[in-house]
Amino acid sequence: MSFWHRWFNGTSAAGLPRASYQSSGGGIIINTARQLEQLLRAGNGTASGQSVTPDSAMRVAAVYACVRIISGAVATLPLDVKRRVDERTRQDASEDPLWQLLRRKPNRWQTPSQFRRMMQTHLLLRGNAYALIVRSRGRVQELLPLHPDRVTMEQSDDLSIRYIYERKRGDKVSFKQSEVFHLVGLTLDGVTGVSVISYARETIGLSLAMENHGATVFKNGARVSVVLKHPGKLGKEGLEFLRASLDEYRSGGDSEGKALVLEEGMETAPLAMTAEDAQWLEGRKFSRNDIAMFFGVPPHMIGDTEKSTSWGSGIEQQSIGFVSYTLEDHLTTWEESINRDLIPDNSDLYARFNRAALVKGDIKARWDAHVKALQWGVYSPNEVRALEDKNPRDGGDVFYPPPNTAGTPDKENGERDELAQAA
Structure with a gap:
């Protein structure tokens, strides 16, 4: 295991060559050649700027909430x-x-x-998630995550796949398909997944632009709620004095909530919200x-409950739809x-998520399901207790016979009918 530790940590973080590009939204750290190429080609730019x-x-x-929930x-x-x-069995x-x-x-x-x-977040934001498979004597010992921005996939003419990983110090290493655990999202070529961010870039860029616009509005106090009227014409000195007074007044602090003192016959007139302001608020919802x-x-x-009937007949149906059409897709991918990638072809093992845990928070639905499972002989009492993290009890491994609703008499009922006919 120490080999892989040295392999991933060939250089210290302090000695890494890093570049930084300062944009209006903050610093963008460039660690790979791909990130630099995308920046130079404006591959991440949008119409909103x-x-x-x-x-x-x-x-x-909204992006953070979606990624967090899934x-x-x-x-x-x-x-x-x-x-x-x-x-x-x-x-x-x-x-x-x-x-x-x-x-x-x-x-x-x-x-x-x-x-x-972490792997699911990589899958949602970048379309792919990778982890290096560390094996010893044919058994998987560890899964070491690989950042998707540092991984490049190549498919040869014989359809074999190899992964090229760029380490932090800049050199590259190649892995075979059997050495990488790879989660693939929605794919167009059957090999690599496509990123939601790539296709939703304009929508997300618009949302970022509106966030920046709103922050600037509140920072500068630029949303005009009143207009100042002057009977004459202000000179340059008077205009600068008025601007300085307004900046001090809008800075908050001790001036917050106090009255504005006007001179030289100036008056105030209220302004309603402009059409641009209303459109900005509506645009954020869309x-x-x-x-x-x-x-x-x-x-x-x-957090948007205005259109709770847009999927099914209500919020409950929307939640069921999320499990059936969104979450099930990701669970099946895993x-x-x-x-x-992790189980040999001739093995009798398989992995499966316990989807019954999705109703853990709904105690009524959970226990209704337990009762029906007991009634129909699907679970024994001890199996139900195990699902509830309870210890087994004596005599709890029996399966109750299901009620006879199919119209076919069981052996006991058949014998009873024969005795009735004989009588």
Whole structure:
């Protein structure tokens, strides 16, 4: 393991060559040649004049909320490793090292939820997520995350794939497909995923521009609520004195809430909100809804409850739609990628999320499901207790016979009918 530690830490962070480009929205740190090329080609620019990158996009509240909700759901759902005993029987493979890796310790510094949340965030913002697979004697020992901005994929003519990773000190190393755990989002070529940020760049750039505009308005006190009328004409000296007085008055502090003293017959007249101000507020709502649409998150989950019936018949149906059409897509991606990259082809193991945990917060729905599972013989009492993290009880491993609703008599009912006919 020390080899990989030295490999990833060939140079200290203090000695890294770094470049910084200062934009109106803050500093952009350039660590890779790809980031520099995108900046020089204005690949992140938008019609609004904002530079949109995965990092700057996270400053938009709607983007941050969508990423937080989806990545949090993937991170907190229980991920089980099962073994196929036969065609009908499955059992937990908690003794297998892969179970320990995915449920206890994916690497030396991250918990399972931290690892999954980070990988899912990379997938949402960049379309791909990578982790180096560290094997020993044929078994996976660690998953070391690789930043997507430093990874380049190449597919050869024989369809084999290799990954080129650029280390912090600038040199590159190549990995085979079997050495990388790769999560792929929506893809157009079947190899690499496309970034939501790339296609939502204009919408996110507009939102960033409106945020900057609003911040500037409040900073400068530029939204005019009153107009000052002067009966004559102010000279240069008087105009400068008035501007200085207004700047001091609008600076807040001790002047906040006090009256404005006017001289030389000046009067005030109120102004209503302008059409531009109203359009700005309405534009922020449209931008928020568009971002939620790009990520597949119902608007009410990011705080917009004005259109709670836009997906299904209400907020409850929207939540069900989020699980069925958005979250299920990401869960399936994780399961299939684990089965492909971390489990040998001839193995009887497979990974699966426990989707029943999605109703953990709804105690009524959870216990209604338990009752029906007991009634129909799906679960035994001890299996239900295990789902609730309770210890088993004596005699709790029995399965209750389901009620006879199919119209076919069971053996006992058949014998009873025969006795009735004989009588």
